[in-house]
Amino acid sequence: MPELPDVEGFRKVLESCAKGKIIQRVDVRDTGVLHGMSTGQLRDALEGRRFTEPERHGKWLLARTGGPTLVLHFGMTGQLVCSHPDDAAEAHDRVLFTVARDRQLRYRDQRKLQGLWLADDESEVARLLERQGPDAMAVNRKEFEAALTARRGSVKTALTDQSVLAGLGNLLADEILWRAGLRPTRKAGDLTEDDCGRLYTHMRRTLRSAVAAGCVPPRDSWLTGHRDDPAPACPRCGNSLRRSRLAGRGTVWCPQCQ
């Protein structure tokens, strides 16, 4: 699930649930999600600290404390939820942060593809994010165009490559390309200035709606709402959508509109 809009939603969960609150207790129920630290090290680093304004870059969430920064990635199935400490932990609640008598932030993840990192200072934060391109929400038109046209591969591969542009995943890339009327297989380097402009505009519009919804919404008018239909039809022209495989991922597109 988690692409940029989902992670932005998790950032808001962290903000409303825990910003300004002191971390009273850290409970690790599954050490498999900890990267490069032990339970004790995580506790020692965070307990007694206060969560400050959280940040997001691409699909990464930075939980700052004024001291060490907790860095989170949600893989395909992770989420961040705000619960009551007395609520029974669910099977996939991996780490619990008690921040008030009645508030507990939970890192929940079914598959444990990513997890939690701890950065002692800004240079360690930078090291963790060093391979990330500009954030898809923050990038300006010129940077966007420069990043894309420098690529020789397909435009979909470029859009989902986090080192080119950070935040777009498989669903968003298909959705944006469909709206912009561009085939996923088009070479990024062959895009005209007009193509790039359209792509940028649709990326921003799509992101804005998806961030408002907290996910890439499976609406009827969106391509995403039909990609799992048995015989998917294009919500714009009604023709059958085509499925293929690109960059190792399931890709859906409309041969008529794109």
Next chain:
DNA sequence: CCAATTGTTCATAT
């Protein structure tokens, strides 16, 4: 048992 799944990374091939 097989394939597939929204993400990332690594090895290998081109």
Next chain:
DNA sequence: TATATGAACAATTG
């Protein structure tokens, strides 16, 4: 070097 591909990671579903 840059890019493409498939495997691996883990867990679950069809």
